[in-house]
Amino acid sequence: MSPRQAMTPPCLLAELAAPATKRERIAVLLTSTPFYRAASAGRRLNRAAPVLAAAAATRTSFVGGHARGQLGTAVRRATTTTKPKSTREMTKKRAAQKKSGDGGEAPTIAHAPDEVIPAGFDQTRTKLLTQTVMPREKKTDMENPCIVYWMMRDCRTVDNHALLFAQGLATKYQVPLRVVFTLPPPPSSAPGEGADGSPPKPEDMSLTLRHGDFLLDGLKVVAEELEAANVPLDVLQPACRTAVGTETIRYCINRNDALALVCDMSPLRQPRDWIETQTVPHLGQQVPVYQVDAHNIVPVWRASPKREVGARTLRPKINNVFAKYCTQFAEFAGNAHLAAEKVDAENQHDWEQYRRYLRLDESIEPVVGYVAGHEAAMERFREFCSTKLKNFDSMRNDPNQDVCSNLSPWINHGQVSFQRLALEVRALKKHTNGTAAYIEEGVVRRELSDNFVYYTPSSYDSLEGAADWARDSLQLHSTDKREYVYTWKVLETGMTHDDLWNAAQLQLVREGKMHGFLRMYWAKKVLEWTVSPAYALATAQYFNDRYALDGNDPNGFVGVGWSIMGIHDMGWKERDVFGKIRFMNYAGCRRKFKVDTFVARYRGAKENANKVAPAGEKVAGKKRKSV
Ligand SMILES: Cc1cc2nc3c(=O)[nH]c(=O)nc-3n(C[C@H](O)[C@H](O)[C@H](O)COP(=O)(O)OP(=O)(O)OC[C@H]3O[C@@H](n4cnc5c(N)ncnc54)[C@H](O)[C@@H]3O)c2cc1C
Missing domain, CATH: 3.40.50.620 (HUPs)
Incomplete structure (x- = not known):
């Protein structure tokens, strides 16, 4: 596996491999060179300039006019953001961040005495x-x-x-x-x-x-x-x-x-x-x-003493000690003594x-199909193992297939331990690929979220929590012209020009959970269609935590953060609005699954899109037909 693949969520590997031509891949790699990143961040510009110029020249010969234009914009913008004042401000900000304990190494842990x-x-x-x-x-x-x-x-x-x-x-x-x-x-x-x-x-x-x-x-x-x-x-x-x-x-x-x-x-x-x-x-x-x-499964302070770069750096640390921690539980005897x-x-x-x-907000009603408690969770888990696990690795990114466990609400409310699920799924000794994928998601990805939030205590939910390259790049593009701009109140009702986005939002609002693959597309579009990255982050977090039954969890902050501010990801080909944050589009979704089938499940999704986008206008990667 290449380093790039190792940093990419498995669900996106196919996406990455499928559409990119060799030329596009080379272009993406070029934009990921350290010097290119530094230039965009407004640092080391003098050293970077000749390299950038060379990169630009090389890239233009590969990728043609459109990309040439983009890179030119990036260089110009980088130049304008290297004012000493803003650099000083950024350095000051980072010093403050270090002081707050975000991202630093934890002191040695004191355990309960022998x-x-x-x-x-x-x-x-x-x-x-x-x-x-x-x-x-x-x-x-x-x-x-x-x-x-x-x-x-x-x-x-x-x-x-x-x-x-x-x-x-x-x-x-x-x-x-x-x-x-x-x-x-x-x-x-x-x-x-x-x-x-x-x-x-x-x-x-x-x-x-x-x-x-x-x-x-x-x-x-x-x-x-x-x-x-x-x-x-x-x-x-x-x-x-x-x-x-x-x-x-x-x-x-x-x-x-x-x-x-x-x-x-x-x-x-x-x-x-x-x-x-x-x-x-x-x-x-x-x-x-x-x-x-x-x-x-591996205690957060034991898995790593610091904020990890991504799954590829946490995975070996967890694997090294997994067998020591993923052991059978003792039985709870209460006050039998x-x-x-x-x-x-x-x-x-x-x-x-x-x-x-609790003065509950009654405007967001309970959803059917989620019965609280450990027993209900285990029942669902056993059904998952007998009917869905075999296809989990190959179909879990298709929102039309019902192959995911849907157990995150129970896991996040602490009603079931993932260690129990890991023990049972491994004990089955069936469906090797499905089991491996399930363990990867439930252990490495989930525990990576805890790692990020644990070591980013003051800024896990703000742009301050992003890596320097991502924050700087988003800032650089924060004033780019947006093709569509929606307020959060409009987005909340699923009233955009994009029927797939509307369907995903309606799934979240009505069913209390959005399919995992769509969550990425959905959050990235919030970045694309709102006034600023900070507004986008607040909006996606709000919807996720108000409507998703598995919300208010480190997984949510990291999932939204991955989509909008590149947490655990790397810099990608620079483009408007997104900067170097990974882009996803409607056409990519079409290549992955039957978008129309999914949209048809959510009454109003298509109708809303047709209302917002005039008939015949080209939106969301396809010609919209007349209503
Ligand atoms: C924008 C966005 C928002 C998200 N918000 C949340 C959230 O609020 N709560 C939440 O639990 N997850 C969130 N995720 C991660 C992931 O989408 C969900 O964990 C998954 O969809 C839960 O469904 P499931 O139980 O059927 O998972 P399955 O596909 O059955 O996976 C098994 C378990 O692995 C864990 N898992 C799966 N994918 C991930 C992941 N990418 N990161 C971390 N753990 C994972 C979950 O505990 C899950 O129950 C978000 C992802 C994105 C991109």
């Missing part, structure tokens, strides 16, 4: 977050000595490393295990649009009814399973977003006597703020906080009241 590691548990799966190392001593005057597991990302009782670790501690110290879950506090006021008119950030909004229902239904299952294991589930409802830490501390210190707090790991901003900023500095003076990565002693929850659960607390 003394508290249950037999058979891998210590490197844990991270000690506090100065306090050992659990508090159990004293006779303590009313409710216990071990608390703060369940956040991994909402399940089966195959949950964090829960198993907490259970091990409770058994060792002969105290009850309690599980606490914090409902995400809704914002005190509804967030407005961005200064540029872009949509609000989903993380600043209340959950949608679609997500809230799935979360609460999943939590109900957890409550029942915990009760069967004599473990109470307490649900916290903090007064506001900044009160999560105090509420947790009260729970651990005032209402109970936690000897230690165990939490799981999400690299997203909100849970990190709850744990690292609001809780650890205060609780950590008395009570140790142990974090356990229960989501990744307490014999007959019953451990009660603080309150009876009032699921309707929880729902009211």
